[in-house]
Amino acid sequence: MLAELTGVDPAVLDDVEALRTALTDALVAAGAQVRKVVAEVFAPQGATLVALLAESHASIHTWPEHGTAQVDVFTCGEHADPELAVRLLAGALGAADIRLDTVERGGPPRTLTEPISPGLVRRWELGRVHHRARTPYQQVLIADTAHGVTLFCDDERQSAAATQLVYHEALFVPAVLLVKRCERVLVIGSSEGVVSELAVAAGARHVDHVDIDPDCVRACARHLPYGYTPDALAAAERHDGPVHVHYGDGRQWVEHTGERYDVIVVDLPDERPDEPDAQLNRLYAADFLGRCRDRLVPGGVLVSQAGNPALWRADTLRAAWRRFREVFGADGVVYLGSDEHEWSFLFGCPAPPPDPVAVMRERLAGLAFRPVSIDTMTLQSRTVPPISIREDRFFPIHPFRHP
Structure with missing residues (x-):
């Protein structure tokens, strides 16, 4: 584990005995066996400590003048948890922020098992594993796969270099085609930052991007070859430019902001019906959709990631389809299934045009940027929901043998 701790009291970073105690206690609590700790104090300030472990080693290098410490914890075996050691050390030192990177060394080829259904x-x-960390909200992994650099959250693939543009265009392009103007956009979730970039490319003058997990957003900016760059994210965090990044609960933002938007994008991992207390489920609920509807300008559009359309795993999409129609009416919901096939999207229109697909096809040529994966035929063919969704039913195994 490679970590950068920031926002630490300079006096703490210059107190070698306090550092020794904090490092030793964190390592022992994380299951490591500490053999020896050596320290070197520098003038006029700063210190380096190295702990020799039965499992390998750990080190701290401090810069009191910057309130930062660089920490490495390298372990082998199954009993010592290097990430836990880093987080315990950060807590003991009172760090305001922690950035983690994981480097895997040695061992057999690594795999990740993703639950599908x-x-x-x-x-x-x-x-290569670029980043692995447990944030306060989720397990984040960024690694090379056959699809390029890939983001996993809680072991579920969220985006990959090879297909991320297909996903994000399917999410955003229909929404911007359904509105007469796209000047103000709210994005909830979507840690990679691609939607923010698409919104600006479409002409948005102001984008509020609200995400609950700063660790994940910053890791994406550092390691993904798409979405925010570190410099672009830093500017957005300073609210320097059209994109303003806010770290917090998207539901609270919608409930308490007085702002209104042309487009609201809710881009989250799949709903988790088997985990009723999962925080993200609240952002799929009908009452939240209604609150988003009330934050739209006249003619505005709400879009949400709605799940997989495959017959054998479409439960979340079926539930989302019901809720959208409850909130926006049967004529106010537009469906689009991504060519990436894993996901589909629902667009809620409080004031729908008579023929939404015709409107989108007509406006596509005038869009400020040319989509890579969407043309008029896509808008014609991919906007028909599967029959199992339209009729809200499952099908018998054999048409002549069902009860």
């Missing part, structure tokens, strides 16, 4: 998983072969 009950009784079915998908196994990913991982190349």
Whole structure:
């Protein structure tokens, strides 16, 4: 584990005995066996400590003048948890922020098992691991796969270099085609920052991007070859430019902001019906959709990631379809299934045009940027929901043998 701790009291970073105690206690609590700790104090300030472990080693290098410490914890075996050691050390030192990177060294080829549906998983072969960390909200992994640099959250693939543009264009392009103007956009989730970039490319003058997990957003900016760059994210965090990044609960933002938007994008991992207390479920609920509707300008559009349309795993999409129609009416919901096939999207229009697909096809040529993966035929063919969704039912195994 490679970590940068920031926002630490300079006096703490210059107190070598306090550092020794904090490092030793964190390592022992994380299951490591500390053999010896050596320290070197520098003038006029700063210190380096190295702990020799039965499992390998750990080190701290401090810069009191910057309130920062660089920490490395390298372990082998199954009993010592290097990430836990880093987080305990950060807590003991009172760090305001922590940035983590993971480097895997040695061992057999690594894999990740992604849950797909009950009784079915998908196994990913991982190349280089760029980042692995447990944030306060989720497990984040960024690694090379056959699809390029890939983001996983809680072991579920969220985006990959090879297909991310297909996903994000399917999410955003129909929404911007359904509105007469796109000047103000709210993005909830979507840690990579691609939607913010698409919104600006479409002419948005102001984008509020609200995400609950700063660790994940910053890791994406550092390691993904798409979305925010570190410099672009830093500017957005300073609110320097059209994109303003806010770290917090998207539901609270919608409930308490007085702002209104042309487009609201809710881009989250799949709803988790088997985990009723999962925080993200609240952002799929009908009452939240209604609050988003009330934050739209006349003619505005709400879009949400709605799940997978495959018959054998479409439960979340079926539930989202019901809720959208409850909030926006049967004529106010537009469906689009991504060519990436894993996801589909629902667009809620409080004041829908008579023929939404015709409107989108007509406006596509005038869009400020040319989509890579969407043309008029896409808008014609991919906007028809599967029959199992339209009729809200499952199908019998054999048409002549069902009860």
